[in-house]
Amino acid sequence: MNITVLGLGFVGLTTSLGFAKKGFKTYGFDINESRLKSLKKHHVPFFEPHLKEILIETIGNSFLLDVPFEDAIKNSDAIFLCVGTPEKRDGSADLTYLFNGIEQILSVPTEKFQVLITKSTVPPSTLSKEVIPFVNQILAENSNRKIGFASNPEFLREGYCWEDFIRPDRVVIGVEDEKSKEILDIVYKPFGAPIHYVNYNTAEFIKYLSNTLLSTMISYANEMSMIAGAIGDIETKRAFQILHEDKRWYGDPAGIRSYVYPGCGYGGYCLPKDTAALVSMAEKNGYSPSMLKANLEVNKGIKPFLVEQVVAEVEPNASLGILGLSFKPNSDDVRITPPKEIIEQLLEKGYSNIYAYDPISNEEFKTHYPDLPITYMDTLDQLYEKAECMVLLTGWDEFKEKKGLLQQKKVFDFRYTL
Ligand SMILES: NC(=O)c1ccc[n+]([C@@H]2O[C@H](COP(=O)([O-])OP(=O)(O)OC[C@H]3O[C@@H](n4cnc5c(N)ncnc54)[C@H](O)[C@@H]3O)[C@@H](O)[C@H]2O)c1
């Protein structure tokens, strides 16, 4: 199995050295001549621990920098694109280096099957909507070329490139054909990490899921420091230290991860009112907290977004079964419960046969919202009998336990419970 890597920056050099260390013959290329020159002199042109030692160990053996481009491409099974994808003026990703690299690769004639792998960070749908059509257009003139595709986003951090690459938490591979998958399987097996095969868009999305969570947490922390500053007399540093003592940050798996899951919005007596109250207090003190305001907006917007999914697939005269009424499982609290808003929106959309079942909150819900024209069912089996399709809004264990039964009908699992 031979590998070519295009782009020898933080990601490309680390990737090349990682594969070379695992024993694959790896050809490295960069359009930056001075970068290549220094690498050939065993000098890593940026600060990154460990890379120099591995460079010295592998160069001329499994890591090759002076093989002609054409020979390397002809001899490669997997070609990794690790070029830069910088930000354009309008915020979109500049894919110029990527497309130039692909053109160079395709200019080499060969009949060998090869996988073209985007390791550079590219927005979801880039491979399916831009790269593959681009390649197909070029190949229309050279039908002998056999190319497979894969997306293999990289999660390494600068400063820890080597450790992160050689001992990855997980490897994500977006691949949609068997031959390419087999090649990537061989390439990544020696790393001993979990390998997740997904489709192209999902692989690309996972990379952004990761980076935007990080950037959102950082901006959240910064916004909170600005709110604290506006209100005054708050020990911001201590406040954050104490925040971090919440046990949900620790453990394996850390409990905090149950907050990073999509669903139908947060509800209950605390998160909605407290988020709104801090927005209001910050504004009174002259600071407009844009993230917290956006947070409230998103919590509102998720409900019509989900209701539209039902509307798109279910006729209004169908009987709908609502699974769960409380704001979260193991509680009968129905104050500001997302199911209430969702049921109201379904009623507005013309769904008039709504049946509902909650393991413990039917009475509570009926008492709080007596005017909602819905029928309560005493058991899950009764609801299942009545409903043509179901909308799961609270992630009760009972629903998980009866997954087999529930899934015999259409279920909109808006808590990702099943
Ligand atoms: N830096 C990180 O920590 C990191 C981590 C994960 C993912 N990424 C992503 O990986 C990609 C590369 O990032 P980087 O930090 O390594 O960038 P970088 O700028 O350090 O390196 C990119 C290299 O590609 C070279 N190049 C451009 N066009 C080429 C071509 N046609 N053929 C050969 N070489 C070519 C450039 O000369 C440059 O040396 C980006 O999409 C980035 O978003 C970066």
Ligand SMILES: O=c1ccn([C@@H]2O[C@H](COP(=O)(O)OP(=O)(O)O[C@H]3O[C@H](CO)[C@@H](O)[C@H](O)[C@H]3O)[C@@H](O)[C@H]2O)c(=O)[nH]1
């Ligand atoms: O509490 C924090 C933590 C970080 N930062 C800043 O966040 C930025 C990014 O930091 P870090 O994530 O350590 O750096 P990167 O090397 O850019 O790595 C990120 O970006 C890579 C490229 O996509 C991903 O592969 C990594 O998983 C992801 O962590 C830096 O400016 C840090 O100073 C803060 O301001 N506050």
